[in-house]
Amino acid sequence: MALITKHKLPVWVMEPLRGGKLATLPDKYAERLRALRPEESIPAWAFRFLQSVPPVTVVLSGMSNIEQLSENIKTCSESHPLSKNEVVTLLDIADEMSKEKAVPCTACRYCTTKCRQELDIPKLIALYNEEKFTGGGFIAPMVLGSLPKFKRPTACIGCRACEKVCPQGIKIADIMADFASSVSVW
Ligand code: SF4
């Protein structure tokens, strides 16, 4: 469902709750948000954040029952953009959450010059992070399925030539192997 938040030429944002993964947060993060806005639900924070980004006019969010629909309509019928302090807190939480599961690839692409399989390693690692962060969403299987087989993690031959030039010391071959075994491609 599209929730129109302002009357301008639409800039669309999809999946504000990452397919429901951000509808609940671990207590340590939820408590920090509740301390700032006790009246706000956790899902509402995603919409309030988008209300703080001026170009965003339309938010596309999936809903699975009438309660979610009512709640989202109530949230979006009022504009309460986040303060600077609230944005800083939210981004700090996002940073901590991504560090918990993410591979710290900076997308410098040094590794790609060494890969004889010509894999787009940073792109694959970004998808791997997406998969780990969401606990198994639809994005990684869908994107991998759109790639030719010789561009998927299964094409990695484990030579580790890429790892010799990675400034982050990332065990790329292990990540490719884990990715290949953990995701069912669409
Ligand atoms: S280990 Fe895999 S990703 Fe790294 S260079 Fe070899 S084939 Fe490419």
Ligand code: SF4
């Ligand atoms: S060299 Fe390392 S940090 Fe740079 S793109 Fe490759 S995996 Fe990422």
